[in-house]
Amino acid sequence: MSPKLEDYDVMGIIGSGSFGTCYKVRNRNTNEYFVWKAIDYGNLTESRKQLLVSEVNLLSELNHPNIVKYYNRILHKETTTLYIIMEWCQGGDLLSVIKHAKKLGTWLEEGFIWRALYQTGRALQACHTRLGRVTVLHRDIKPANIFLDHRGNIKLGDFGLARVLQGDNEYSQTIIGTPYYMSPEVVKGTKYNRKSDIWALGCLIYELCALVQPFSGSDIQELYNRIPDRYSENLVKMIQLMLTVQHEFRPTIEMVLHHPVVVTNVSKYE
Numbered sequence: 001m002s003p004k005l006e007d008y009d010v011m012g013i014i015g016s017g018s019f020g021t022c023y024k025v026r027n028r029n030t031n032e033y034f035v036w037k038a039i040d041y042g043n044l045t046e047s048r049k050q051l052l053v054s055e056v057n058l059l060s061e062l063n064h065p066n067i068v069k070y071y072n073r074i075l076h077k078e079t080t081t082l083y084i085i086m087e088w089c090q091g092g093d094l095l096s097v098i099k100h101a102k103k104l105g106t107w108l109e110e111g112f113i114w115r116a117l118y119q120t121g122r123a124l125q126a127c128h129t130r131l132g133r134v135t136v137l138h139r140d141i142k143p144a145n146i147f148l149d150h151r152g153n154i155k156l157g158d159f160g161l162a163r164v165l166q167g168d169n170e171y172s173q174t175i176i177g178t179p180y181y182m183s184p185e186v187v188k189g190t191k192y193n194r195k196s197d198i199w200a201l202g203c204l205i206y207e208l209c210a211l212v213q214p215f216s217g218s219d220i221q222e223l224y225n226r227i228p229d230r231y232s233e234n235l236v237k238m239i240q241l242m243l244t245v246q247h248e249f250r251p252t253i254e255m256v257l258h259h260p261v262v263v264t265n266v267s268k269y270e
Ligand SMILES: CN(C)CCCNS(=O)(=O)c1cccc(Nc2nc(OCC3CCCCC3)c3[nH]cnc3n2)c1
Pocket: 014, 015, 016, 017, 022, 024, 035, 068, 086, 087, 088, 089, 090, 091, 092, 093, 144, 147, 157, 158
């Protein structure tokens, strides 16, 4: 049975992005909280509408404990608005977590960072594992797109820029917008690939340690000096591994998740 707008109370606006506006809503029957991502498709070309449909279908196929759950959609033709109903992540986004730590002058716990590495990695593994006929590259891994549920588990969200790769069509090579963590190969114009997501994962984990972006204009030598000594050599080693400049030598997500250092530390902090 398809949901209707009147089944929900709008509790407030969480924020807005390139897609449109994100609302926190409550289902009137169950009192459960969700988010609506409201997308105005009024000005989209037919091909863009098709792409939107395929992206929403992609979302509905991705079912993983570390990926924000898609529940349903409401097409409101009167206002040419598509409402995507998704799981509400009570813990907010990682960008807010980083900003909060900086504001308090504190560092994030090493255990939290290992869990973030592992759980974000598991979400990427689900995307990179061929889902039927398509392989999904996230393309936009950044703290603002990664959320926490009520238990502090990672939820990879906002596949707004995710591209469905069915073979190498010209579309899949279009980088719309600048990825937050641009890998060396993408900077050189090489096609975005699975290893580019690994680079982005390395940048994310670096930023959780240093509370600053890895390549924010400073010189490469300075890079690892800015990771506080409080973090273990093993964690720094994993970051360096994911930030391997040559993507041919950069580990796959399987290699990261099965690396003995990751396996040991994730179980240590579980
Ligand atoms: C514990 N406190 C410190 C933090 C409280 C924090 N609560 S909060 O203020 O409602 C809050 C804050 C930010 C996120 C969320 N949860 C959330 N946000 C999404 O997208 C945000 C959107 C992404 C694109 C750009 C515009 C914003 C989601 N998408 C699917 N599920 C989602 N869940 C909740």
